[in-house]
Amino acid sequence: MQANICNVMARVFNLNPAQITPASGPHDISTWDSAGHMRLILELEQEFSVQFTDAEVVELVSPAAIEAALARHCTS
Amino acid sequence: MKPITIPTINNNDTQATLVEWRKAEGSVVQPQETLAVLETSKATFDLPGEVAGILHLQATPGEAYDFGATIGYIFADSTERDNFLAGQAGKSSAAATGDLVVTQSAQQLVAAHGITELQLRSLGKKIIKTQDLAALISATAAAAPAEALRPSQQQTAIARLVSRSHASVPKSFILKKIICDAALDRLTEYGKREGLMVGLADVLVQVVSTLPGAFPFFFGELRDDLQFVPAKTAHVGVTFDLGTGLFIPVIRSAAELSLKETAQRMMGLRMKALRNKFTSDDLTGGNISISINTDADIVLVSPIVQVPQTCMISVAAVQSELHLSAEGQVRTRRFFNLGLAFDHRVINGYQANAFLNAIKTGLDSPAWDAAR
Numbered sequence: 001m002q003a004n005i006c007n008v009m010a011r012v013f014n015l016n017p018a019q020i021t022p023a024s025g026p027h028d029i030s031t032w033d034s035a036g037h038m039r040l041i042l043e044l045e046q047e048f049s050v051q052f053t054d055a056e057v058v059e060l061v062s063p064a065a066i067e068a069a070l071a072r073h074c075t076s
Numbered sequence: 077m078k079p080i081t082i083p084t085i086n087n088n089d090t091q092a093t094l095v096e097w098r099k100a101e102g103s104v105v106q107p108q109e110t111l112a113v114l115e116t117s118k119a120t121f122d123l124p125g126e127v128a129g130i131l132h133l134q135a136t137p138g139e140a141y142d143f144g145a146t147i148g149y150i151f152a153d154s155t156e157r158d159n160f161l162a163g164q165a166g167k168s169s170a171a172a173t174g175d176l177v178v179t180q181s182a183q184q185l186v187a188a189h190g191i192t193e194l195q196l197r198s199l200g201k202k203i204i205k206t207q208d209l210a211a212l213i214s215a216t217a218a219a220a221p222a223e224a225l226r227p228s229q230q231q232t233a234i235a236r237l238v239s240r241s242h243a244s245v246p247k248s249f250i251l252k253k254i255i256c257d258a259a260l261d262r263l264t265e266y267g268k269r270e271g272l273m274v275g276l277a278d279v280l281v282q283v284v285s286t287l288p289g290a291f292p293f294f295f296g297e298l299r300d301d302l303q304f305v306p307a308k309t310a311h312v313g314v315t316f317d318l319g320t321g322l323f324i325p326v327i328r329s330a331a332e333l334s335l336k337e338t339a340q341r342m343m344g345l346r347m348k349a350l351r352n353k354f355t356s357d358d359l360t361g362g363n364i365s366i367s368i369n370t371d372a373d374i375v376l377v378s379p380i381v382q383v384p385q386t387c388m389i390s391v392a393a394v395q396s397e398l399h400l401s402a403e404g405q406v407r408t409r410r411f412f413n414l415g416l417a418f419d420h421r422v423i424n425g426y427q428a429n430a431f432l433n434a435i436k437t438g439l440d441s442p443a444w445d446a447a448r
Binding site for chain 2: 025026027033034035037038041042054055057058059060061062065
């Protein structure tokens, strides 16, 4: 799942997937602003067929946080 | 007989579209039962009935009606309804235009083809029937320009809003350069610490929400008679245009929120904009607004003033520049342009400058990223 998340992030933020680590976030990806975040959320929802809650959306700021949220959706 | 009218739904629109009737003609309805679904430029909502009775429909789904327009009736009993329908049937099926009489089927053609009274009179007849209109329709069609593109209903509402603002507000505008390295660095730290997507706009909402006490004329409602009604607390409207249309949802009682809560509300509103999920409640009640235009390379934004508010703040993109430090070294620094459009009837340049200075000071204050 982590690899898929990184692929989505790489696509959205126009990066090489190898540049993305579990701790990557808006602090070290310059194109990860609020508009980029919205694009990321929509791509993730489409890729994994989920819909995040408003409370989750604001906290999905690293591959690790995204993976944890997706795991919650998959088990619920 | 109780009329069913289109309520005043929000301040941005003057009309609502009847999406559908939920009850059939002649059906028995109860109080608070949903009779119809209406749509403004911003949201859809259910129209409940006020009384029990028999429903009569007077409006067509898909058509727009002014706020206050009667779209149907609820009759107390079948006798009242029958009397009403008999009265309707007794009315003439022809309409008179001065000394001209136009049959009902001809009226429909007149309306459909935009035929004027002058054109009707040019026919030289007292009674106009369908067959009399053929020549006029051909001439109208030949003279018609290429089909115009109609803006969406939402854009039409925006057009009314900006037209009203331009017509009634003597607007002034002031722009201030805000050096923001320290604030952005703190924001990055805060986001990492709290595990949150948080941006400059979230902080601005926080900072602005602290200012009604010091700047009462910037928060409230200016009435047509120039009476100003100040707001006790800031309800901050924020522009979102994510390609699905321009929305200005409101962060209510923003001063009571922590930065984390503000960021959550703002993100929730962005998602609603993307998913077209706004309700009328999300989009009303603001007493000051911020126009956010932080896409790369946007340098200056001069917003409108949303009547009856008295000002609108604008935020442009963060930029970098070279500057000479105090030690004589060439350094880079980041800044953005903070604008304020204001109604000159109640706010002057001195106060506008002081207001932007207060925002600038607020961005540098230690308060906004403290845990609450």
